[in-house]
Structures are given as C-alpha cells and as structure tokens.
Amino acid sequence: MLKNPFFADMADTRKKLVPIESVPTKTDIEQSHELIAPYIHKTPILSSRYLNELIGCEVFFKCENFQKIGAFKMRGASNAALRLPAESLQNGLATHSSGNHAAALALTAKNLKIPSYIVMPSSAPKIKKEAVKHYGGQIIECIPTLEAREATLNELVIKTGAQFVHPFDNYSVIGGQATVAKELVEELPDLDAIFAPVGGGGLLSGTALSAHYFSSGTAVYGGEPLGANDAWESLNKGQLIPVKNPKTIADGLLTSLSTKTFHLIKSHVREIVVTEEKMIVYAMRLIWERMKILIEPSSAVALAALLNKKTAFKGKKIGIILSGGNVDLDQFKFSA
C-alpha cells in the first residue's frame, strides 16, 4: 500500500506528528492546521447588511457548509487519521455516526486509499447513507440505540483491525475542529464573541481553545437546542448529565457532551445559550432567504442563540460558525 504515491507522500508528514493525547496546545492546533490543509477548504466568511441591521451588530458567518463533505467534521476526522502511524492505518478507519462525521471519515479513508467501516442506525436518513457510500465507506447497520452502536462497533474493530475515530471524544478531532475558529480570528482579529452550536462538543471545545490561544479578547458562546440541552444542564450542575430522549430539528446536536468536551467547555466557554425550536427555524430561514446559502438546522442554532441575546451584543462584532449544509431536501416539495 505504501507504493501508492499519494500515501507515500503522506507518510513523511505523518511521521512528524502523533495523536494528540491531552488538551491540544497552541502548537498542536497550528500543526493540525498545516497537516490537514491539503484535505480541507479554507471556507469563506460572509456577512449580510440586512442581518446586521436586524440584529443590531456586525455579524460574520464562517461558512463550513462550503467545507468538503458539507461540514466542519472533515477537519477533525482528517486530523485524527493523519496523525495515526501508517502501519496502524492499514486495516482502515471505523466509527459510529449517522451524520457528518461518518461522511468525513469515509472521505478521509478514501483520500488515504484505505477502507472505512461506518456503523449507522437502520433509521438513518437515506441521504446520509448515500453520502457515506459515495465516498466508498462500508455501512454496517444496527438498531438505533447507543448500546447497539457501540457493541456493533466493538465487534467490527476486533474483526477488521480498523482504527476507531470517535466523533468528538478525541483530542486530535478537537484539535482539527479548532482550526475553524483559528481561520476566523486570523481573518478577523477583533471579534468580541464567537457563537458555535454544541452537540457532542467537539466544535465548541475547539472553538474555545482557538479563541483562548489566538484571540484572547474573544468570548465564546455555545448555542444549544432546548430539546437537547445537556451542555447547559451539565454546566449548571457542574457535572456531566447526558440528555435523555433528545428531540430537535437540529439533528446534528442530539448527542451529549463527553468527558473531554465537558471539561474544555467548562474551562473556556462563557455561556451556553439555550434556544427554542421556533427560533432555530426562524434563524435558518433568515440565512436561507437573506444570504442565499443552504445551512442545516444545527448551524442555525448559533444564530438563534445570538438572536436570543441580541440586546447584550448591540454594536459588537460577532463571529458565527455555520457548521454544515447537509439538509435532507426530501422533506421539501419541489414542483411546478
């Protein structure tokens, strides 16, 4: 396999870097950014005069909906994979996910010319399964419970020898997601605050770390749906409390924080702002209609959180991370 020229090129770079085993340092994030640069887009930052007037502050949208596979997850997945030693990659990559991390890991494996195995609940939308297949990932279906997902994955890893890459409870993944905010504050060094959505917390943790290292005057806020508000509850109670029966249109935010992301968010995030479904839908429509870009509901949660607190940010300069653009358009009727 090392005869493949692409893979051989990579081996050189990878040799220098190893998986991140504790809270990513400033250098870890800088090195991660260099490492993944060939596999990601530097996404554009857009703004809208109409939205600025409506909200009463200057808002800058970091558009990860234009990222490869349509979401920021490409950053973390490629950082984690590229840091693994070449010999341990030979049997491929594996994960359980019904969403964007699945597609990101499948594309990363494709880039590295190795197999990928994705455990998905049988209930996952057809479009998500098709994305994984499109990138050459092998789907292993299981019943839609966390226990079944973990058990199926464990069996799979034993059987295939593939490397498991957790969607967020992994410091290399967090270090990769941190590059979104790094790009944002490098282009806009004087942001008063950044809002990012929070599900498992990989993006929010990374965002908070990058603000801390690269733009210490920028406060970081998490936006969370009321129907899946475990981050808000965990921070309030001071301990990790997973969400039971989450329900929200923001299908990327149904997961709960992990130990790693809980501690990072506790240390570096100013506040978790909870938002109702109505506000999420309103924020999503605003962005579709006014900016003419497609974002998924999870992305709209960050803007919804800012809208909830807009009086506190009057006249400020705010970054919003639009995490992805993978909407299931089957739910819409398109006809004459």
Added chain:
Amino acid sequence: MLKNPFFADMADTRKKLVPIESVPTKTDIEQSHELIAPYIHKTPILSSRYLNELIGCEVFFKCENFQKIGAFKMRGASNAALRLPAESLQNGLATHSSGNHAAALALTAKNLKIPSYIVMPSSAPKIKKEAVKHYGGQIIECIPTLEAREATLNELVIKTGAQFVHPFDNYSVIGGQATVAKELVEELPDLDAIFAPVGGGGLLSGTALSAHYFSSGTAVYGGEPLGANDAWESLNKGQLIPVKNPKTIADGLLTSLSTKTFHLIKSHVREIVVTEEKMIVYAMRLIWERMKILIEPSSAVALAALLNKKTAFKGKKIGIILSGGNVDLDQFKFSA
C-alpha cells in the same frame, strides 16, 4: 433634491451618459459597467467537482443569486435609471412587474432618494410585495392580466410624472444585464459556451452581446422551460410569437420576448434549448444539495439545458448564469 450629497455626486457621472437608444455597443456596455459599479456586487464564480464529474465538463457558475436584491435585475434597473437626466428623475421611477425587476427598481429609486411606483398583480406572492415595500417602493395593485398592468401603469405615469423603466424591452436595461457575462468572460476568457435562462430575454440578449464583444469564441445558449417556450418557437418560425398560458415552476420566465430582445437573440444566440419541468427541479436540487447555495427555479433552467445537451459539451468549459436566488420558502415546511 440635488442638495443631497449622494444625489449631487451622481449628477456628475450621469451628465456624461444618456439612455442607450439602439443595440448597445461594446463601449456602451463598458460604460454601463463603470456607471453601475457602485450599486452592484461583483458576484463570485463557483464550481463543484462533483457536478463537473456528473456532467463531464468544467462548469463555472456566475452567482447572481448573491447580487443585490438577490438577482441580476439590479444591473439593468440601475443602468437605466442612472442614464436618465436628473430633472426627469425627480418624479420617481415606475414599472409593472411581479418579480425581481420590481425590487431592483425600488432599491435603485431608494439609492437615488426618489420615489418608486410598482404596479403588481393582486395575485403576486406576499414575499415579492414585501421585498418592494422593504426598499421603499409604493405598490399599486391591479387584476392579474397584462392589459390591466399596462393600463394601470399608464394612468400612474400620467398622474405622477414618474419615468417608466421596462423590465427588458429597453436597451439601457439590456446593456446593464450584459455586465454579468462581461464579468464572467473577463475572469474566464476561454469559455466554450455560456448558458443563460430566457424569459423576456433581457439577460440572454445582454449575455450574447457581451460574448460577441468580449469573448468571440464563446457560443451563447438560452435555456427555456417547455411550458413557456416562446423564444424557441419564435426563433423556429422566424417571427415573434408570444406565449399563451405559460406554466412553469420557473416563475421568472413566464414572460415573452419583446421586439428588441427577439432580434438580438436571433442574431447572437446559438440555440434555445427547451427543458421539461422535471429536469428544472432536478437541476435546482443538484445546485442546492451539492453547492449549498439557494437559487430560484428560473436559475436552474440554464443548468437543466446543459444537462439536456451534455454529450455535445463533453470536456468543454462552460459558464452558467445563475440569475437569482429569490425562492418563496413558504412552500416548504420547516419544523422539528
């Protein structure tokens, strides 16, 4: 009124240019571009590896969905208004339109701090009326027939003294729309072909003129819905044949060619490619899903036309004009 600093500044520029009274020359289009530059965006050109692979050629999308008011119409409306003598503008601008030209004329009038009067059929979608109101336009409703629209407009012009700006049968408007393709070929001088949608024909005429003047090796094709195929029929029969009872999801393309646009298209457009509704919807979804940008159905007609003829363009370099992004999202259900 001339005391307004914005308006006074403009008077200088406007003095030099007059309405374009015959087929726009190369110089007319160059001067139009300079004249309108402060009032328009230079829109981005995007591409998608996935779509290139699917279609089998290199496709470059000129994104007028990101234009001010969400459509290319801002170019023609501002060119026409800015070329009128200051004294004749004092009573404002008027038009009949249920679509993007209405919003473009209202915003142009707002920029010039003069009133605008828009005759709209009572059946026009709420969202279109709101856009006009948002830019300060006064809406005059009439029953939804072409006769009623024209009669209401005539009365209005007599009563107010406002200047009528036709949405496409106007050489200044055509000269403004020509700046879309001018920007496209300036950035990509070696396009084999450009596809643009055709309704009244202002955009397609202007596109054909700009290709002719600025990139003579680039052929221009029009995409037209089968349910409103008057351009195709008129070119085939060699005479202007207006469409009766047009029906298509591409609501910007319901109008028929005018004398001016018919003659320009006859002289400079290679072919009108007719497309069925199914292909328009498919093309629109492709762009939404793969490029994560919102376009209106009329914009999708150009890609649909290319898809119909893709074997003829294998390996070629093609420009597609995405005319606008004003979709009525009320037709979609957004909920958890």
